Amino acid sequence: MRKSVYLLGGMSAFLILISALFKAQHWTGANELLIASVISGLLFIPLLLLFQLKRQSVYLLGGIAAFLMLIASLFNLQHWIYSNELLLLSYGSIAVFILVLIMFQFKRRIARF
Numbered sequence: 001m002r003k004s005v006y007l008l009g010g011m012s013a014f015l016i017l018i019s020a021l022f023k024a025q026h027w028t029g030a031n032e033l034l035i036a037s038v039i040s041g042l043l044f045i046p047l048l049l050l051f052q053l054k055r056q057s058v059y060l061l062g063g064i065a066a067f068l069m070l071i072a073s074l075f076n077l078q079h080w081i082y083s084n085e086l087l088l089l090s091y092g093s094i095a096v097f098i099l100v101l102i103m104f105q106f107k108r109r110i111a112r113f
Contacts, residue, residue: 005047012040023077031078038074042067058104065093 015037022030045063052059072086
């Protein structure tokens with residue numbers, strides 16, 4: 001099961017890169033490929049969180065931030081309304097996740113000594 005989750009993650013990353021290339025070159029099928037890559041990414045994030053939450057619960061915040069980033073980038077690339085607001089929200093959630101992760105790692109290092 002774990003290998004299939006990582007395979008799905010690799011496939012979604014590959015699809016995101018290819019769809020960005022298609023979108024930049026204005027080739028046909030770019031929108032459909034972009035939506036398919038975001039859907040595969042949205043399937044990958046919860047499955048990865050199932051494995052990571054067993055070890056550390058701080059990764060839930062990272063999963064939410066990644067979820068928001070995928071949705072915001074889809075809105076931005078499709079030129080849908082509220083894309084800028086979603087991007088700002090996702091940037092803020094990533095900043096909060098990084099701060100929480102740094103504090104969590106700092107507490108773990110102090111607890112070792």
